[in-house]
Amino acid sequence: MSLLRRTLSSLAVAALVIGTAVAQQTPPKPTPVPRPVMPEAPVPPPPDVDGKSWVLMDYATGQILASKEPDLRVEPASITKVMTDYVVSAEVANGKIHMVDPVTISENAWRGGGAATDGSTSFLKLNSQVPLKDLLFGMIIQSGNDAAIALAEHTAGSEPAFANLMNAYAKQLGMVNSNFQNASGYPIANHYTTARDIALLSRALIHDFPEDYAISAIKDFEWNGIKQHNRNLLLWRDQTVDGIKTGHTAAAGYCLAASAKQGDARMIAIVMGASSEKARADSALALMNYGFRFYETHKLYDANKPLATPRLWKGKDNQLPLGVSDNVLVTVKRGDYDKLKATMDVPVTLIAPFTKGQQVGTLRVTLDGQPVQNVPLVALADAPQGGFFARLWDSIMLWFHSDKKPDEAKK
Numbered sequence: 001m002s003l004l005r006r007t008l009s010s011l012a013v014a015a016l017v018i019g020t021a022v023a024q025q026t027p028p029k030p031t032p033v034p035r036p037v038m039p040e041a042p043v044p045p046p047p048d049v050d051g052k053s054w055v056l057m058d059y060a061t062g063q064i065l066a067s068k069e070p071d072l073r074v075e076p077a078s079i080t081k082v083m084t085d086y087v088v089s090a091e092v093a094n095g096k097i098h099m100v101d102p103v104t105i106s107e108n109a110w111r112g113g114g115a116a117t118d119g120s121t122s123f124l125k126l127n128s129q130v131p132l133k134d135l136l137f138g139m140i141i142q143s144g145n146d147a148a149i150a151l152a153e154h155t156a157g158s159e160p161a162f163a164n165l166m167n168a169y170a171k172q173l174g175m176v177n178s179n180f181q182n183a184s185g186y187p188i189a190n191h192y193t194t195a196r197d198i199a200l201l202s203r204a205l206i207h208d209f210p211e212d213y214a215i216s217a218i219k220d221f222e223w224n225g226i227k228q229h230n231r232n233l234l235l236w237r238d239q240t241v242d243g244i245k246t247g248h249t250a251a252a253g254y255c256l257a258a259s260a261k262q263g264d265a266r267m268i269a270i271v272m273g274a275s276s277e278k279a280r281a282d283s284a285l286a287l288m289n290y291g292f293r294f295y296e297t298h299k300l301y302d303a304n305k306p307l308a309t310p311r312l313w314k315g316k317d318n319q320l321p322l323g324v325s326d327n328v329l330v331t332v333k334r335g336d337y338d339k340l341k342a343t344m345d346v347p348v349t350l351i352a353p354f355t356k357g358q359q360v361g362t363l364r365v366t367l368d369g370q371p372v373q374n375v376p377l378v379a380l381a382d383a384p385q386g387g388f389f390a391r392l393w394d395s396i397m398l399w400f401h402s403d404k405k406p407d408e409a410k411k
Helices: 002-024 077-093 107-113 130-140 145-156 161-172 195-208 210-217 277-294 386-399 406-410
Strands: 055-060 064-068 102-104 129-131 222-223 228-229 241-249 253-262 265-274 295-301 328-333 340-345 360-365 370-379
Touching: 055 195, 055 277, 064 195, 064 277, 077 130, 077 145, 077 161, 077 195, 077 253, 102 130, 107 145, 129 130, 129 386, 130 145, 130 222, 130 360, 145 161, 145 241, 195 210, 195 241, 195 253, 195 265, 210 241, 222 386, 241 277, 265 277, 277 295, 328 360, 328 370, 340 370
Parallel strands: none
Antiparallel strands: 055 064, 055 265, 102 129, 222 228, 241 253, 253 265, 295 328, 340 360, 360 370
């Protein structure tokens, strides 16, 4: 019995050891269950919003993502003051006027935009002197017509001269369907703009003069003992909204230039001729939310990095580095990034000299055959002519090169 017990005990210990060894082994990894392929998420059409014309623009690229009658000429009402703001800010930046300048409130500004009128006013006192910066606050936040006229007179000497300045700046910005006759937007013949042009202007204001643009996010301003609220309702409804300007007359309807920023993305919505104050705010917000939800921006190419090095003839060097002077950004519907195609249009034969920054060709980005971005391809370095013998040799070689087809020459 003793021998039997010892044998059974030894077997039990062995079984325990074996069991432990088995337990410590790593089991094989299970075969993963294949996941079903998800269908491509559709992108709906833009919302059908209230407005005679409207535009949704991506700020980073300037691309129009959606629009209705973007080039329809309309009365801008106080949206005009975005142009006035841009001109004044530009003239300050150029050192022609200054934020601390005392501006005299003329009888024209007082009568044409003051408390006695039925329009928006900052309640400026006749013949008083107001710092230019305070007038900007009054014009942008309170939409003061008197402030706009006073700024125009101080900047250009008279409001008609300032209107000419407005049109000159508008031309520089590519606002081809705009004409301004005054600084305030008070109804007058031949004073018009478009939703597309106001989007271009809004983008330029945000980019060129961010400190002045920031004024449009301020919710109220007090002058002459009277506190007035910003008429942009979206400043209270959505914390991502930080501008830009409202406008209204009986003829123009309710207008709004709005912008919002979420993370690195910024959208600009322009609504012209809406039916009510609420409708213009709802419409602009719906457009911007649509842009944030269904579009994304990608950087395709870095600035000043070679994208191509084609053969250079008669030059000191045999190749010419080509690239873009600014980062190339594109905004596309979510899921469309892989569908983008880029091509470079460059002359078959490049003969020195070239200077750094000189346009040599064009980078074309398309989506489903439709243009998305056309960007100049520029020389990234100076390319002077080579010596006499180098030029002579290349002249001989060009006889053979010229017989090649363009496609062969690009290889």
